[in-house]
Amino acid sequence: MxxxxxxxxxxxxxxxxxxxxxxxxxxxxxxxxxxxxxxxxxxxxxxxxxxxxxxxxxxxxxxxxxxxxxxxxxxxxxxxxxxxxxxxxxxxxxxxxxxxAEYLFFPFCESRSIGEMLAFHSEERRDAMLSYVVDLYAADLGRNPDAVSLEEAQLDRSGYYALAREDAQNNHAPKDRQLDFYGGLRWRFEEHVPYERRKIDRIALFRAKPGLRLRPDFTFDDEEYNTYSCKWHHNLTAAVCSFRTAKALKRNPGSRDAIATFGWHNSVPFEWHSRQLLDLGLMEPGQWF
Incomplete structure (x- = not known):
């Protein structure tokens, strides 16, 4: 169609x-x-x-x-x-x-469908799911000058952190069950990334409803949609494994000549499997086993 x-x-x-x-x-x-x-x-x-x-x-x-x-x-x-x-x-x-050049992974996605996962998430009375955008990059920029290689993809195994998300309308008090997450290439090369684009959290999966609006920072105008879990236990989260930042850094005239490699001592080959992301703490299975 x-x-x-x-x-x-x-x-x-x-x-x-x-x-x-x-x-x-x-x-x-x-x-x-x-x-x-x-x-x-x-x-x-x-x-x-x-x-x-x-x-x-x-x-x-x-x-x-x-x-x-x-x-x-x-x-x-x-x-x-x-x-x-x-x-x-x-x-x-x-x-x-x-x-x-972005690829969704969720816990056990090799054996369970997106529909099965969302049915479970819905039963937990959740209408949205927090996702982390995990930067992928080619191991060798000489062979892959656009920083994209499925066969030689790498990711950072550490360097991720979260800060309280402040409520500007409430004396900058921390918002309930909301955090701003950072890491990956946007953290390591932050001098080339505008401040407002450094976060790696994205509400990438959600249930549509009348009047709901996505905002430019990939959060919603319904604050419950932006929470990482419900009030009584941890919920599922997902990962969006993405070459997007690497591509942008190698295309931007202000950064491309300053970056000879994205590799560092915490780079590891990406295995294209949810188990690796779970082991690294880059997504959460919640109560789903």
Missing amino acids: RYASVSDLVNNGRAALAKGPLALVFAEDDVELDSTLRHHLDLGFKRVICLMPESFTIDPGLDDQVVRVTMDPANGAAMIDAVNRVIGAAPGQWIYYCFN
């Missing part, structure tokens, strides 16, 4: 939005676009919707599995607006959003 715009999708694509969970993949460029789409199809999303420029192409074998929506390369404001418009058109559906 193809739609000429986001407006076309929300006005005329109700069938495409009628059954979830839905995955929205925003194509900033065409790097690893096919692998991103395949990964989320394999997780069991009922609809994978790719928002991409008309000039981009995908593997013809994916045409009958992916809903394609024409959209200019996704900048922040356009992406946030598109998610909010889909929220309005798909109340009650679980929605996930990411960019190309």
Whole structure:
């Protein structure tokens, strides 16, 4: 299925939005676009919707599995607006959003589907899930100057931390069950990253409801959606393993020549398996076993 715009999708694509969970993949460029789409199809999303420029192409074998929506390369404001418009058109559906060269992992995703995981999460009376954006990067930038390599991907095994999220409307008191998380390339190369973009937490999975709005910092206007767990025990969290920051640092004229390698003593090969992320504490199984 193809739609000429986001407006076309929300006005005329109700069938495409009628059954979830839905995955929205925003194509900033065409790097690893096919692998991103395949990964989320394999997780069991009922609809994978790719928002991409008309000039981009995908593997013809994916045409009958992916809903394609024409959209200019996704900048922040356009992406946030598109998610909010889909929220309005798909109340009650679980929605996930990411960019190309980003890959969702959740506990035990090798043997359990996204639908099974979200059914459990819903039974715990949760309508959103905290995700950590875990930076991936190529081990050798000489062989992979764009910093992207699925075969030689690395990640940081340590260097992650959290700070209390302050409520500016309440004398900067800590918000209940909310934290700002930091780490990865945005922490190690923070001199090249604007302050407001250094956080690595993202509410990437959520249930749409009337009036809900995603904000530019990837949090929602319903504060309960931004919490990492309910009040009585820990809940599931997920990880979005992403080459996006590495790509940006190597493309930005202000940083590309200053970075010869992303490797350091805490770099380890990425195993493309949820067990590694669980062992490193980069996602939480909660009560799901």
